[in-house]
Structure formats: C-alpha cells, structure tokens
Amino acid sequence: MMGERMDSFIHYASLFLFAAGSFFVITGALGLLRFPDFYTRMHASGVTDTLGADLILWGMILQADGDWLLIAKLLIIMLFLMFTSPVSTHSIAHAAWVGGLNPLLGKDLKHSDIAPDRDETKSAPEAQSADGQHEGGTE
Amino acid sequence: MVKFLISIAGRFIVLSLALMVIWLLLSGYFDKTTLLVFGVFSALLCAWLTLHMGILDDDSVPLSVMPGIFFYWLWLFIEIGKSNFIVAMQVWSPKMSLSPQMIRVKAHQISDSGKATYANSITLTPGTVSVDLLGEDILIHALTEDLADVSAIEDMGRKVCRVESTMHPNLKTKAKEGGGA
Amino acid sequence: MMGHLILRVVIKLLFAPILLFGLYVQFHGDYGPGGGFQAGVIFASAFILFALGFGIKETQKRLPPTVLPFFMVFGLLLYALTGVLGLFMGGNFLDYYVLAPDSHHNAGQHIGILLVEFGVGVAVFSAMMTIFYFFAGREPEIHDADW
Amino acid sequence: MIMYVAATIAVIVAIVIALARAILGPSLYDRVLAGNAVGTKTILLLGLMGFLTGRPEFLDIALLYALMNFIATIAILKFFGYRTMSPQMRDISSRLRNGHNDGGADG
Numbered sequence: 001m002m003g004e005r006m007d008s009f010i011h012y013a014s015l016f017l018f019a020a021g022s023f024f025v026i027t028g029a030l031g032l033l034r035f036p037d038f039y040t041r042m043h044a045s046g047v048t049d050t051l052g053a054d055l056i057l058w059g060m061i062l063q064a065d066g067d068w069l070l071i072a073k074l075l076i077i078m079l080f081l082m083f084t085s086p087v088s089t090h091s092i093a094h095a096a097w098v099g100g101l102n103p104l105l106g107k108d109l110k111h112s113d114i115a116p117d118r119d120e121t122k123s124a125p126e127a128q129s130a131d132g133q134h135e136g137g138t139e
Numbered sequence: 140m141v142k143f144l145i146s147i148a149g150r151f152i153v154l155s156l157a158l159m160v161i162w163l164l165l166s167g168y169f170d171k172t173t174l175l176v177f178g179v180f181s182a183l184l185c186a187w188l189t190l191h192m193g194i195l196d197d198d199s200v201p202l203s204v205m206p207g208i209f210f211y212w213l214w215l216f217i218e219i220g221k222s223n224f225i226v227a228m229q230v231w232s233p234k235m236s237l238s239p240q241m242i243r244v245k246a247h248q249i250s251d252s253g254k255a256t257y258a259n260s261i262t263l264t265p266g267t268v269s270v271d272l273l274g275e276d277i278l279i280h281a282l283t284e285d286l287a288d289v290s291a292i293e294d295m296g297r298k299v300c301r302v303e304s305t306m307h308p309n310l311k312t313k314a315k316e317g318g319g320a
Numbered sequence: 321m322m323g324h325l326i327l328r329v330v331i332k333l334l335f336a337p338i339l340l341f342g343l344y345v346q347f348h349g350d351y352g353p354g355g356g357f358q359a360g361v362i363f364a365s366a367f368i369l370f371a372l373g374f375g376i377k378e379t380q381k382r383l384p385p386t387v388l389p390f391f392m393v394f395g396l397l398l399y400a401l402t403g404v405l406g407l408f409m410g411g412n413f414l415d416y417y418v419l420a421p422d423s424h425h426n427a428g429q430h431i432g433i434l435l436v437e438f439g440v441g442v443a444v445f446s447a448m449m450t451i452f453y454f455f456a457g458r459e460p461e462i463h464d465a466d467w
Numbered sequence: 468m469i470m471y472v473a474a475t476i477a478v479i480v481a482i483v484i485a486l487a488r489a490i491l492g493p494s495l496y497d498r499v500l501a502g503n504a505v506g507t508k509t510i511l512l513l514g515l516m517g518f519l520t521g522r523p524e525f526l527d528i529a530l531l532y533a534l535m536n537f538i539a540t541i542a543i544l545k546f547f548g549y550r551t552m553s554p555q556m557r558d559i560s561s562r563l564r565n566g567h568n569d570g571g572a573d574g
Contacts, residue, residue: 014470015470018473019470019473021474021511022474022477022478023477024223024227025477025481026477026480027230027231028230029480029481029482029485029504030230030484031229032485032500032501032504033485033487033488035230035235036237038494038497038500039239039268039280040237040239040282041488041497041500042268042500043226043265043266043268043282044265045500045503046226046262046263046266046268047223047226047227047230047265048504048507048508049504049507050264051220051223051265053507053511054216056474056478056511056514056515057511057514059470059474060514060515063518067523069167070523070526072164072165073164073165073523073526073527073530074526076164076165077510077514077526077533081507081510081533082263083330084330084334084533084534084536084537085263085507086258086262087259087326087330087537088536088537088540088541089262089268089503090259090262090270091326091327091540091541092496092499092500092540092544093268093269093270093280094270094271094324097270097271098271103241103280105240105241106238106239107236109237109238109239158337158340161337161340165344165527166344173430177343177347181340181343181344181347182340185336185339185340188335188339189335189336189339191382192335192370192383194331194332194335194370196332198332198333199332199333199335199336251325251328251329252333254325254326255325255329255330258326259330269326272325272326341531341534345527352524353527353528354527362531365534365535368542369537369538372545373541
C-alpha cells in the first residue's frame with residue numbers, strides 16, 4: 001500500500017520532471033532562434049544544456065526503478081555534461097571574441113566595436129576584427 | 140623530493156581507485172572475475188597513461204577540493220535553477236527586453252582548477268557566460284542588466300575561494316612556483 | 321599558455337575517465353554494445369582531446385609517432401595469429417572453439433573474441449592516431465589552411 | 468510510456484528549431500553553437516530512446532555521444548577559429564592572417 005503510493009508519487013514526480021525538462025529544452029531552442037545575436041543566443045543554448053538536460057535526466061533517474069547501475073550511468077552522463085557543456089560554450093564564446101565578433105550591447109542593442117581588445121600587444125586587432133566582420137555580417 | 144614522490148603516488152592510487160569505482164558502475168558485473176581483473180588492469184593502465192602524459196597533478200585529481208565541492212554544487216544547482224527562469228522568461232516574453240552587458244570580474248582563486256571552476260560556474264548559470272579568462276580577469280557577457288550583477292558573481296567567486304582554501308595548505312607555495320612560470 | 325586554461329583543466333580532469341570508458345567498451349564487447357573498433361576510436365579520441373588542448377608537439381613528445389606503427393603491427397598480428405592458432409589446433413581460420421574445446425562455458429569463444437578484439441582495438445587506436453598526426457600535424461606554413 | 472513519447476517529441480522539435488538556427492547562421496560561431504545544442508539534445512534523445520525501447524545500453528551510446536560532441540566542438544573551433552591545430556594558436560593564426568592578406572592573390 002505504502003509502496004504503491006510511493007510508486008505513484010515517483011511516477012507523477014517524473015512526469016513533472018519530464019514536462020519541465022521538455023519545456024526548458026524547447027525554451028532553449030526557441031531562444032537560440034529568437035535572440036538577436038550570437039552572444040545572446042549562447043545564453044539560450046545554456047538553458048538547454050543545464051536545466052533542460054538535467055531535469056530530463058532526473059526524470060529518467062526516477063523512472064529507473066531503483067536500478068542502481070542505470071542511475072549511476074545517468075549520473076555519470078549528467079556529471080559529464082556538467083563538466084563539458086560550459087567548456088564548449090566558453091570555447092565558442094572565446095573563439096568568437098578572439099575572432100573579433102562584436103556583441104550587441106545596451107538596451108538599444110547597438111553594435112559595439114570592442115571585440116578584440118584583449119591582445120593589442122600580441123597581434124593585430126584590425127586584421128582580426130576585419131576578418132570577424134567579414135564572417136559575421138553576411139546577413 | 141620524497142614529498143613530491145609521495146604526492147604523486149598518492150594521486151596515482153586515488154586516481155586508480157576512482158577509476159575502478161567508475162569501472163564497476165559502468166560495468167555492473169560484480170561477479171565476473173575476468174571483468175574485474177580487466178577492470179583493475181584498465182584502471183592502472185589509465186592512471187599510468189595519465190602520469191605518462193604529464194597531467195597527473197592537482198587539476199586532474201583534485202583531492203583537496205573533494206568534500207567542499209559537493210556543498211558548492213548543491214548551492215550552484217539552486218543558482219542554475221533561478222537564473223534559468225530569468226532567461227526562460229526573456230525567451231517567452233513577446234517583447235524581449237534584453238540589454239546585454241560586458242563586465243569584468245576578478246578571479247582571486249589561487250589554483251588553475253579553482254579559476255576554471257569559477258569560470259565554469261559563471262557559464263553554467265545561464266544569463267552569464269565567461270567569454271575570456273586572462274590572468275586574473277574574467278570577462279563576462281551578461282544577458283540583462285539584472286543578471287550583470289557584479290556583487291552576486293563575486294559572491295560566487297568567494298564561495299569558490301572558500302572551497303579551495305579548505306584544501307591543502309601548500310597551495311601558497313604552488314602559487315609562488317606557478318607565478319614565475 | 322593562459323588562453324585556454326579552462327579547456328586544459330577540464331581535459332586534465334576528463335582524460336583518465338575517457339580512457340577508462342574506451343577500455344570499458346573494449347572489454348564489454350561481448351556483453352553490451354561496443355568492441356574493438358569503437359574502443360580504439362574512443363581511446364584515440366582521448367589523446368586527440370589532449371592534443372587539442374595541449375598542442376600536437378606536446379602530444380608527439382609523449383606518444384611519439386614512431387611507436388604507432390609497432391602498435392599497428394602488433395594489433396594486426398594479434399588478430400592474425402589468433403586466427404592461425406585456430407588453424408593449427410585443428411579448426412578453421414578464426415575458429416575460437418578449438419582454443420578451449422573442453423569448456424562448458426564456451427571459454428574458447430570468449431578467449432578468442434577477447435584476443436581478436438584487443439588486436440582490432442590496438443590497431444584502430446594507432447591508425448587513428450597516425451591519421452590525426454598526419455592531418456593535424458601539418459606545418460601551418462602550408463598556405464592552403466583556409467580552404 | 469506516454470511521457471517518454473512526449474519528451475521525445477519535444478526534444479525532436481527542439482532539434483529541428485536548433486537546426487534552423489544552424490542553417491540560418493549567420494556567422495560560423497552561430498552554426499557551431501547550434502551544432503553543439505543539437506548534440507546535447509541528441510544525448511537526451513538517445514537516453515529517451517533507451518528508456519522507450521527498454522534497452523538501457525543506449526546510455527552507453529549517449530555517454531559516447533556526449534564525449535564526441537565535446538571533442539567535435541573543440542576541434543571545429545580550433546580548426547576554423549584558429550585555422551590550425553598547432554600549439555601557439557593565437558600567434559600562428561595572426562601570423563597566418565597577416566601572411567595571407569598579402570599572399571591572398573595566389574590562393
């Protein structure tokens with residue numbers, strides 16, 4: 001009796017987790033489509049990578065029926081995602097920044113030209129910035 | 140020198156044991172002798188290769204961070220949830236009110252892994268992405284003005300520092316060595 | 321060396337687990353998905369990740385390209401000799417059953433598969449690394465880098 | 468069972484949206500980001516498929532896919548962003564760009 005109630009609780013909890021996870025996954029994808037420039041889209045993709053993925057994985061963990069090996073594997077996937085997804089995002093952002101892609105800043109989303117201010121000493125910012133503009137401004 | 144060797148050996152042993160645990164979790168066959176033997180062999184081989192590639196240091200086996208980091212992760216999960224809601228609201232609102240900002244914060248962490256943890260935590264909370272980590276400076280792109288909250292981000296940095304400083308006392312010396320290089 | 325600190329720290333952290341995952345796929349070939357080929361690729365991918373983070377030169381210093389042909393030959397010979405061993409013991413080429421004919425648990429099959437898969441894994445690993453070295457280790461002075 | 472199907476459909480829809488971003492671009496980095504997002508969703512899809520078909524071996528593949536997604540992203544960025552796989556990326560890439568500006572005629 002107790003176990004049954006527990007089971008149905010777990011069932012509904014995982015249902016909720018799946019629903020919320022799906023919502024956040026779609027939110028992330030929609031943000032990826034709607035946001036105005038690369039740097040803002042990055043944040044939207046972060047929504048999918050963190051909360052969306054984690055909620056769906058937690059839902060799967062609840063559905064794993066106490067199978068410890070399954071839970072361990074799901075936790076390993078979650079941990080792996082937690083380590084790699086910010087690094088991927090950071091690397092893309094860093095490459096865009098170094099490559100001279102300028103972010104839209106401020107409330108009016110106006111184009112800035114601050115991009116590669118990090119290495120005046122090391123390389124030629126003009127060349128990089130020109131290259132980035134050429135790549136970024138096709139549309 | 141002896142101390143150095145002991146620390147290497149300790150890391151080697153801890154890494155091998157951790158890999159063995161991962162093997163058991165992945166494999167799930169606790170009773171097949173051949174697989175257990177292969178597991179021991181594999182864990183030792185991987186640990187040896189890590190040593191051979193020259194990356195068996197405090198970043199690859201962060202012994203010292205271990206107890207504190209779990210509480211930090213719990214806190215981080217809550218933060219991730221909170222900032223996710225803010226970004227999700229921006230996505231679904233018909234008229235987006237974005238005001239992206241670029242801000243700089245200082246990473247006061249001593250070790251590389253501490254700095255990387257801090258930068259990764261910033262990236263993991265949606266709405267702020269660490270674009271660049273150069274020396275002690277982290278350049279952050281934030282989605283809105285509310286999210287570009289320097290004091291909150293620095294608070295996160297202090298938490299990472301605290302996790303880090305509960306670890307070993309010889310970090311200071313390591314920082315001095317690393318500073319010259 | 322500072323520019324990619326985050327990447328390097330995470331690669332350091334994940335290097336050993338990726339290798340272990342490769343070996344897990346290798347040795348569980350007869351219980352789950354996987355086998356020698358996939359394992360070789362995963363094992364090589366750990367080193368490729370290392371090379372992406374730390375540079376080709378550093379990787380080649382630790383895993384010299386000159387040893388890779390030996391691995392390749394070793395893998396292939398392991399495969400071939402296992403097959404020939406079956407031939408010598410009175411079966412067909414790659415006939416594992418004769419390796420341990422009296423076993424009730426198909427021990428011969430297990431041993432044969434393990435050896436062959438191990439050979440495949442080693443060969444694929446070294447082949448992948450060789451390909452990667454050839455592709456990625458090109459001198460940047462070769463000027464068609466932006467095709 | 469129905470929730471797996473629902474979640475699977477949601478993930479597939481998300482993949483389609485992300486693919487639209489990958490096609491629209493406009494910059495290289497947008498495409499890489501979209502590719503990375505598709506990869507993350509594929510991991511979820513693989514896990515869900517495993518549960519849907521009752522074959523948890525899919526989780527191994529999901530783990531593998533997570534690994535490959537990471538490596539692929541880094542490798543693509545390194546190749547296209549810095550134009551080379553060699554160690555001192557920034558120096559070499561700037562040198563390459565400079566060299567290439569005047570050597571562009573023969574290329």
